[in-house]
Amino acid sequence: MKAFLGREAVAAGVVSRYRLQRRCPRIFPGVYLPADQTVASLRDRIGGAWLWSGRRGIIAGVAASALHGARWVDDGVMVEMLLRNGRPPNGVVARNEVVASDDELTFVGRLPVTTPARTAFDLGRHLPRGQALARLDALMRATPFDVERVAMLADRYPGARGLRQLRELLPLVDGGAASPKETWLRLLLLDAGFPTxxxxxxxxxxxxLFAVLDMGWEDYRVAAEYDGDQHRTDRREYVRGERRQRKLPQLGWINIKVIAEDRPDEVIDRVYRALQSRGWRGTLNPRLHSRR
Structure with a gap:
């Protein structure tokens, strides 16, 4: 972490007040970066937010998940902290929430951070449903956490907001999701009524090893995969993917490739028809899928 408190640096003689104000980028009130650094990394912003809090805040939410190793977190994400403060600066979310026990806290690089279980507890409650599951999957992939321990936290805080969503999502968490789009696809299929x-x-x-399929049903040899942008921009990856796709039917698999332009109902139809052709006789959620 390169962020520092300006008043401390001036008092220690590390930088003059003039140089601080003229050359050092300010990222939060009273918090600066060195003069030779023009862009704040996520670590800088997290550490800077903690310094702004007077070293009292506890890093939580998406920022905490990033410190625990979760991927797909942009440098500009809001830094959440457990902190009693009604007027946080832009880029910081202060949550006035209780931490009832030290078993919910840990340290990462000298920064106080919620444990993976407490981080999951917060992610599952505060984010919109789809985003919450994607963040939970990413955290589970980076640092496997005990789902039962998260459920225990829900019992510890019976009046906390978002518990209904959290309890619904916990059984769906899967660290096998290799991207947020894969989580999106899996949740779409689950909501439609397909087997897990x-x-x-x-x-x-x-x-x-020939291939690793994103997700599927081995009993029926039907798979579904989200085709990311790298397959379009990287020619070598594109060729590899096409050859892989052509080989799968020879191995007895139907592989449904999903791209960003596909409508959800189209995806559901394709998967439904593939599973039906392999003997699945389940029914879909009529609220989400009106035609077959």
Whole structure:
């Protein structure tokens, strides 16, 4: 962390007040970066927010998940802290929430941070449903946490907001999701009424790993995968993916490739027809899928 408190640096003679005000970028009130650094990294912003709090805040939410190793967190994400402050600066969210026990706190690089379980407890309650599951999946992938321990926190705080959503999402958390879009696709399929898919399914040819499918149903040999932008921008990746896609039917698999332009109802139809062709006789959620 390169962020520092301006008044402390001036008092220590590390930087003059003139240089501080003229050369050092300010990222939060009273918090600056060195003169030679023009862009604040996520770590800088998290550390800077903690300094702004008077070293009293506890890093929480998405920022905490990033410190625990979760991916897909932009540098400009809001820094959440457990802190009693009604007027946080832009870029900081202060949550006046109780921490009832030290078992909810840890340290990462000398910064006080909510534990993975407490981080999951907060993510599952405060974010919109789809975003919450994507963040929970990313945290589980980076630092596997005990879902039962998160449920215990829900019992510890019976009046906390968002508990209904949290309890609904906990059984759905899957660290096998390799991107937020994969989480989106899995949640779409679950909401539609399909059986819970297995994630990261390995396929072997002559004992050699040939492919790992994003998600699918091994009993029916039907898979669904989100085709990310890298397959369009990286020619080598595109060719590899096309060859892989052509080989899967020879191995007995139907693979539904989903792209950003696909409508949800189209995706559901394609998966439904594939599973039906392999013998699945389940029914879909009529509220989300009116035609078959």
């Amino acid at each position: 898919p297995t994630t990261q399914i390995p396929l072997h040819i002559n004992l050699h």
